[in-house]
């Protein structure tokens with residue numbers, strides 16, 4: 001059901017919901033936003049066919065998608081996605097962080113998964129159009145934002161296994177608070193020693209649904225052991241720490257050096273990771289991207305050579321890690337509280353994102 005229509009953001013035609021949530025209901029839903037539970041009134045969409053390319057760019061009321069049971073994505077997992085956030089600044093303007101990097105990563109993911117690339121300008125226009133229409137859903141507050149989730153999947157109804165001939169692009173939006181229920185308190189991490197999320201030559205370096213599906217048994221194991229997240233080892237040797245199910249990993253050494261697993265081909269190149277490494281370098285920390293062997297890290301934690309560990313990503317921002325656990329592993333990080341480098345880089349990043357500090361890197365992109 002749509003009420004009025006207009007054209008906005010490079011051809012995204014807006015079909016407004018006839019019955020959007022009333023302001024009071026919206027305020028209630030946004031009062032204590034948890035991660036990814038509440039969605040706004042609209043979604044952005046575009047459709048691609050091999051014959052005609054991208055078309056049907058529109059913003060329409062949020063609602064279920066009708067999919068034929070033979071739809072390719074349901075059988076062969078041809079799906080990629082992104083995650084970015086819109087932040088409300090003190091003057092009421094709304095901004096997002098490095099969206100061109102998300103657009104570029106979506107294109108890399110598309111190539112790997114035999115899906116069509118969405119032009120950067122369509123990616124940006126889809127987000128601008130959706131956030132403009134649902135701008136009242138962008139929360140304010142120091143830890144709150146509107147999480148944007150673009151998804152692209154093969155939508156032809158055909159059981160032949162082949163690269164996409166038809167694809168749907170959808171962007172949904174969700175007002176969110178901290179990813180972890182504990183807020184910014186340190187979390188415990190479970191090391192998955194037997195199962196891997198990705199392997200050499202696989203899809204670990206792109207953002208596709210199968211990587212997350214492959215992480216869930218280990219994530220359940222982590223929860224069963226009282227850990228908030230799971231950290232995976234490289235599949236080739238099962239020796240090196242790679243990344244968490246949905247976040248990159250960073251270690252801080254006693255001498256101030258920062259170590260993070262190098263982008264091995266099975267690690268997602270996080271945009272937050274990249275920004276944080278830049279900010280840490282600017283703050284005078286030598287940054288080294290290399291292998292991070294589990295045995296070495298445990299030894300260095302025990303001896304105090306590694307003083308801080310944190311996870312980073314769009315959803316999690318910067319999450320201090322207080323303890324590493326696993327079969328035969330139980331190692332506290334420092335004194336178990338958030339360390340000073342973690343706290344400082346988190347504040348530096350969030351100050352830029354929320355407009356409390358100048359954006360000297362050109363990372364912020366105004367939406368509204």
Ligand code: PLP
Nearest residue numbers: 246247248268270271272313314
């Ligand atoms: N690693 C994985 C597996 C992820 O899903 C994410 C989240 O997007 C990240 C790392 C962090 O990436 P970014 O900082 O671009 O959100």
Ligand code: COI
Nearest residue numbers: 083084246313314315316
């Ligand atoms: C993100 O940080 O945007 C992600 O996609 C990670 C996911 C675990 C929520």
